[in-house]
Amino acid sequence: MNDGIVFISVFNLGCIEIAENHLMSLIKSGITNYMAYVTDKESFTILTAKGYKVTHYIDFEVKDKMDFGTDKFNSISYIRYKIINELLKKGKIVWYLDADTVVLANLNELAPELARHFELVMQNDVNMPCTGCMMFFPNKNMIDLTEWMYNNRNVSENDQILFFKLIKQNQVRINLHLLDHHIFPNGLLYFNELHTDPRFAELHIDFRNSRKPVYFVHANWMVGIDKKIEALKSKKLWFGGCTPTPPLGVSTPTPPLVEKPLGVSTPTPPLGVSTPTPPLVESTPTPPLVETAPKRFRVFH
Numbered sequence: 572m573n574d575g576i577v578f579i580s581v582f583n584l585g586c587i588e589i590a591e592n593h594l595m596s597l598i599k600s601g602i603t604n605y606m607a608y609v610t611d612k613e614s615f616t617i618l619t620a621k622g623y624k625v626t627h628y629i630d631f632e633v634k635d636k637m638d639f640g641t642d643k644f645n646s647i648s649y650i651r652y653k654i655i656n657e658l659l660k661k662g663k664i665v666w667y668l669d670a671d672t673v674v675l676a677n678l679n680e681l682a683p684e685l686a687r688h689f690e691l692v693m694q695n696d697v698n699m700p701c702t703g704c705m706m707f708f709p710n711k712n713m714i715d716l717t718e719w720m721y722n723n724r725n726v727s728e729n730d731q732i733l734f735f736k737l738i739k740q741n742q743v744r745i746n747l748h749l750l751d752h753h754i755f756p757n758g759l760l761y762f763n764e765l766h767t768d769p770r771f772a773e774l775h776i777d778f779r780n781s782r783k784p785v786y787f788v789h790a791n792w793m794v795g796i797d798k799k800i801e802a803l804k805s806k807k808l809w810f811g812g813c814t815p816t817p818p819l820g821v822s823t824p825t826p827p828l829v830e831k832p833l834g835v836s837t838p839t840p841p842l843g844v845s846t847p848t849p850p851l852v853e854s855t856p857t858p859p860l861v862e863t864a865p866k867r868f869r870v871f872h
Contacts, residue, residue: 573649576664578605581628581651584614586634586796590670592803594623595810601677608654610647628654634737648702648731649724656717659709669703669789671799673808676786682706688748691716694789695749696757697774700738702731703789703811716743753781761785762802825848 578597582590590607592831597605608628609615616625629650650668660663664682668674685692686708694704707713719737737743752760759771760778788808790799803809 575662576604576666576679577658578666578668578678579651579654579658579670580605581608581610581647581654582614582670583610586670587614587617589790589796589800589803590614591618591623592712592800592808593668593670593672593674594618596673596675597807599810601675602674602679604679606682608650610650618795643726646724646726646728648729649721651702651722651729652717652721654810655707656714658872659714659717662709664706664708666706667702667704669791671796672704673788673790673803674786675781675788676784678786688746690746692748692750694755694757694787695752696791697759697771699731699735700747701750701757701789701791702734703791704750704787706773706853707735712743712745716745731772733809750787751783753778753783754785755787755789755837756785757789759803761788761833762793762806 580590580593594607596604597603605624607623607625609625610616610629612627612630615625618625645685655665655667664686666678685706690708690710690713692706694701696703700835707717720734723733724730725733738745738747756778760774788803788806790802793799793802800809
């Protein structure tokens with residue numbers, strides 16, 4: 572399956588520090604089938620010199636840090652769909668991940684089972700699907716979807732809002748499921764001490780008490796690269812962005828310990844211990860890595 576799947580990210584020089592941390596997390600988790608797409612020559616030069624797999628895809632006018640929701644951020648957010656579309660046409664399974672994410676397990680192992688059930692898998696961002704973590708399986712529907720997203724890009728709104736409108740209004744038929752938010756938590760759940768909104772108290776408690784292993788963390792639900800870096804460091808998910816070249820080609824290194832938020836009843840055990848990992852697929856029709864939403868249209872409970 573590794574020959575048919577590629578993990579990609581898209582970013583500019585402004586977030587190269589957190590992007591390198593993301594790339595290091597992939598390598599530490601044994602994922603070498605990745606490609607970083609950058610939008611400036613400086614990023615390409617820096618990362619290739621350190622041995623990372625990088626493609627200088629396009630020259631984007633902005634090289635500085637960009638905050639979520641700004642016109643410049645929204646503009647660059649649509650480039651991913653053009654890249655994904657091109658890879659899908661080549662028959663690739665494409666797992667897109669934002670630069671502010673950290674991978675803690677070899678996600679290659681999940682693709683075969685997910686491919687049996689779905690055509691698009693996304694992170695559950697609590698209030699909508701998250702376009703910062705999405706896996707596309709190659710078929711005409713996904714090729715048409717990514718082409719539509721790119722052709723209808725609008726700097727006045729980011730890609731996630733446009734995507735949510737598309738599926739909410741049933742403008743497209745998608746076999747879409749959401750990844751389990753305990754295993755693929757967003758920033759609201761994982762960095763819960765930064766978010767005290769009482770409306771999410773029940774979700775916080777549920778996540779804190781979960782015994783499921785965390786495979787992936789997304790430092791979203793916060794604005795600003797510096798704030799994201801601070802949050803990752805606070806949870807020991809910082810591997811030293813912009814440091815000497817990490818060892819490439821490691822076969823299957825043990826993922827780092829996942830630090831759960833304060834108040835966890837039973838801490839997550841380190842991956843690789845003698846206790847067997849819970850099976851990714853149970854006897855029920857829906858795999859546990861995916862939320863139990865209907866297969867068509869409605870993706871929320």
